[in-house]
Amino acid sequence: MLLDIEGTIAPISFVHDVLFPYARARLAGFVAAHGDEPEIAAALAELDAIAPGAPPVETLLALMDRDAKVGPLKLIQGRIWAEGFAEGALTSRLYPDVAPVLRAWHGSGLRLAIYSSGSEEAQRLLLGHTPDGGLTALFERFFDTRMGGKRDAASYAAIARSMAVAPAHVLFLSDVADELAAAATAGIQVCQIVRPEDGTIASADYPTAPDLAAVAAAFDRPDPA
Numbered sequence: 318m319l320l321d322i323e324g325t326i327a328p329i330s331f332v333h334d335v336l337f338p339y340a341r342a343r344l345a346g347f348v349a350a351h352g353d354e355p356e357i358a359a360a361l362a363e364l365d366a367i368a369p370g371a372p373p374v375e376t377l378l379a380l381m382d383r384d385a386k387v388g389p390l391k392l393i394q395g396r397i398w399a400e401g402f403a404e405g406a407l408t409s410r411l412y413p414d415v416a417p418v419l420r421a422w423h424g425s426g427l428r429l430a431i432y433s434s435g436s437e438e439a440q441r442l443l444l445g446h447t448p449d450g451g452l453t454a455l456f457e458r459f460f461d462t463r464m465g466g467k468r469d470a471a472s473y474a475a476i477a478r479s480m481a482v483a484p485a486h487v488l489f490l491s492d493v494a495d496e497l498a499a500a501a502t503a504g505i506q507v508c509q510i511v512r513p514e515d516g517t518i519a520s521a522d523y524p525t526a527p528d529l530a531a532v533a534a535a536f537d538r539p540d541p542a
Contacts, residue, residue, distance in 0.1 A: 318487075319430050319473075319488065320490045322433040324491075324492035324517060325512075326412060327409065327410060328412065330515075335407070339397070339398065341378065347396065357393065360388070386462055388462070391461070391462075402445070408448060409443040409446050411448075418530055418532075421541040425539040427538065430459070430460060431444070432460040432467065432476060437463075444456065468495045473487075473499060474504075484505045487505045487506060488505070488508065490510050490526075501523070507523050508523065508532055510526060510529075
């Protein structure tokens with residue numbers, strides 16, 4: 318089982334209305350405090366290559382405004398969120414169906430992995446600090462855009478190879494039709510998660526489900542009930 322996060326297991330509103338503003342408000346202070354650390358200094362150098370001569374915080378804010386999926390931004394956002402989760406200022410929000418189904422799938426021996434545009438660190442943070450407890454141990458792998466873009470079929474083929482599994486034996490869950498199209502091109506089974514809260518528009522091209530429990534029923538996966 319390969320799962321997206323935003324719009325699939327976590328509400329889009331949590332990411333855009335909680336996580337993004339939290340990071341945005343702390344970018345300048347974080348860069349000032351940590352800019353000399355090797356990892357952050359390397360990220361700032363990448364930002365200078367993106368916008369030569371521009372102040373790094375200005376570039377970060379511009380990238381956030383575009384919801385750009387670029388490594389330096391994702392790294393710095395992840396570090397800021399890590400501090401927030403560690404301090405107890407942040408707690409992630411998942412849909413209520415998610416934790417019971419994930420535990421049932423893991424308990425039955427299904428291999429679980431995440432593929433998200435958020436960094437691996439951010440994925441672990443979100444799944445490690447939920448109202449239902451830590452869920453990171455349920456997942457075998459956490460894939461981010463270092464595997465390639467989520468709308469590129471080659472990324473999904475690479476994930477299947479990395480997990481040493483035939484693409485046809487993988488089921489990918491996402492709310493985004495273009496991501497499903499890329500995965501299907503790579504030979505992976507797909508299902509679109511259509512959450513009313515997120516306003517997802519159902520595609521006529523792929524199977525759909527309103528939640529993970531419905532996926533379990535439609536694809537003969539274990540159900541917590």
